[in-house]
Amino acid sequence: MAEITNIVNWYPGHMTSARRMMQENIKLIDIVIELLDARVPGASKNPDIDTLAKGKYRLLILNKTDLADPQMTKRWKSYYEEQGYAVLLMDSRNRKEATSVGKVVQEVCREKIERDRRRGIVGRPIKAMIVGIPNVGKSTFINSFAGKAAAKTGNKPGVTKGKQWIRISKDMDLLDTPGILWPKFENPAVGTALGWIGSINDDILEKISLASDLLVFLQKYYCNLLLERYKIEDGVSPAEGLARIADVRKCIKKGNEPDLDKAAKCLLDDLRSGRLGRVTLEYPEG
Secondary structure (H helix, E strand, O other): OOOOOEOOOOOOHHHHHHHHHHHHHHHHOOEEEEEEEOOOOOOOOOHHHHHHOOOOEEEEEEEOHHHOOHHHHHHHHHHHHHOOOEEEEOOOOOHHHHHOHHHHHHHHOHHHHHHHHHOOOOOOOEEEEEEEOOOOOHHHHHHHHHOOOOOOOOOOOOOOOOOEEEEEEOOEEEEEOOOOOOOEOOOHHHHHHHHHHOOOOHHHOOHHHHHHHHHHHHHHHOHHHHHHHHOOOOOOOHHHHHHHHHHHOOOEEOOOEEOHHHHHHHHHHHHHHOOOOOOOOOOOOO
């Protein structure tokens, strides 16, 4: 297995600064909105946020539901609701879905709004902090939610570098924050899952090993997708599978040898873009 446990040697300085900034601003915040990737709703949940947001209202958004297995997404929604979180399912590129968040935030913060009203404070906007790991779609969500290009977007981690206050409406101000990971993954499967979806910089990953692990998972749970896209039959080994992908996707080196590095990249790109199909890469506990 491609174990990705300790990324502290790569952990960018802006992530350390971002965490410090979030700690400094949390006292201003009423609700923390955390975006998770619906394909890895467990691995994409930063454990540091629970500590940081203690005592604050919480909303979890399972983003990129258009890329995830619908049945598994329902199970994950129930899993987090049972833990007491408010949960929304979303494809953040859909502006109609994104704009529905305002009503949910008002409902989650209803007790605070009523408390302010009793004290004679009316019309004070809810202050929300939006958090999430790199490449979870946070900037795309913000732009759909705000109805304008308020945040830079990109398909690589680390696009957002600093904090930014955004006026969503007269009822809400949103503090955007950079995507941050945590320096050490206690469970190696978490690092592997985040590597699969592109939340860890590809430059530090061993792509053939990562893609081989992905093939093992897909053979177990989504063998039909491998057969449809790459003609990989059930029971084919990861090495044979990568060679088959190289053949189907024309990843050939000089001497007519299969380019396994390029084949591994093709598999990861197909997963991340949704070309492979709707896949959920981990299952809720219980």
